[in-house]
Amino acid sequence: MSLRSYVVTRILMTIPMIVLLLTIVFMIVRVLPGDPAALHFERNVTPEALEAFRESLGMNVPIWEQYINYLIGLPQGDFGLSMQDFSPISYHISQRFPATLELTIYAMLFAVLFGVALGVKAAKNYDTVKDYTIRTFGIVTYAIPVFFLGMIFQFIFSIYLGWLPTGTRYSPRYDPPDTITGLYTIDSILAGNLQALAISFGYLLLPALSLGMVLSGIFIRLTRTNMIETLRMDFVVAAQARGLSDRTVSFSYALKNAFLPVMTMIGLQFAALLSGAILTETTFSWPGLGTYLVQRIAHRDYTAIQGTVVFFGILVSLVTLFVDILYAYLDPRIRL
Known part of the structure; x- marks a missing residue:
């Protein structure tokens, strides 16, 4: 196998590995017990404020849509917004x-x-x-x-x-x-x-x-x-x-x-x-x-x-x- 063929093969093997990694991390965060948005406020939060918080982080849409949006943003260097101060x-x-x-x-x-x-x-x-x-x-x-x-x-x-x-x-x-x-x-x-x-x-x-x-x-x-x-x-x-x-x-x-x-x-x-x-x-x-x-x-x-x-x-x-x-x-x- 030539070096060029080997490089192409390794790159093609790396891409699905990275996608699998992203999927696993994304799903683990989503299936953790409790609502991350509710945990952020802990107590004394109105339903309206909670929904506005979810919407600002893109968490008010189905999980599959959140996943697609996350994959689209990653190549552009977009890792999402912090729940603490909404900074990138x-x-x-x-x-x-x-x-x-x-x-x-x-x-x-x-x-x-x-x-x-x-x-x-x-x-x-x-x-x-x-x-x-x-x-x-x-x-x-x-x-x-x-x-x-x-x-x-x-x-x-x-x-x-x-x-x-x-x-x-x-x-x-x-x-x-x-x-x-x-x-x-x-x-x-x-x-x-x-x-x-x-x-x-x-x-x-x-x-x-x-x-x-x-x-x-x-x-x-x-x-x-x-x-x-x-x-x-x-x-x-x-x-x-x-x-x-x-x-x-x-x-x-x-x-x-x-x-x-x-x-x-x-x-x-x-x-x-x-x-x-x-x-x-x-x-x-x-x-x-x-x-x-x-x-x-x-x-x-x-x-x-x-x-x-x-x-x-x-x-x-x-x-x-x-x-x-x-x-x-x-x-x-x-x-x-």
């Missing part, structure tokens, strides 16, 4: 998503660099004390709940040592950098504002370190397993026999060939981080989509919950599609 949910997503994306990028960067480096170290020292130590470290870090690790880091580096802030995204004493990309570190670099860059990194460090540390355990184990197999292959042995340095053999020969499964895991975990950083954001009061979702749940804002979950689902589907296509491009055997 797409606006809140656009305001919150850059914070989640920035946290995810730096957490993933730390997890990959740290995890791959330790995985290579463990493979090169197979069946030694270093190997056992690194393996144990990878298991422990992956088993620790991210919110618990985050609280430990807050206690050590923020409360006890006073080196780093306990939470939020930026110091309230300073104005954040001018919005260009929405990522404070990138915006600070583009604006040439070194003070804003230092502040942004200071507030980003602990949540990114907590999330990345937990995730690094996956890359330690995956890199170690693939490196052990690759180091035993003939082309690696031949490179060692030619007198190449250990660093060249490990990184230019072995790791390059063992990295394909790791790259796939990077894509999948990146997608999972985008939608699963809720605990980290809540622990550090990080103003991303995770904390927004928690706030909407607390306010029983069903339309905002639906819109946020659908956005996460579409995002994960698209990232997974991109990873599959990239993997097929790098490894033609996938297309067989």
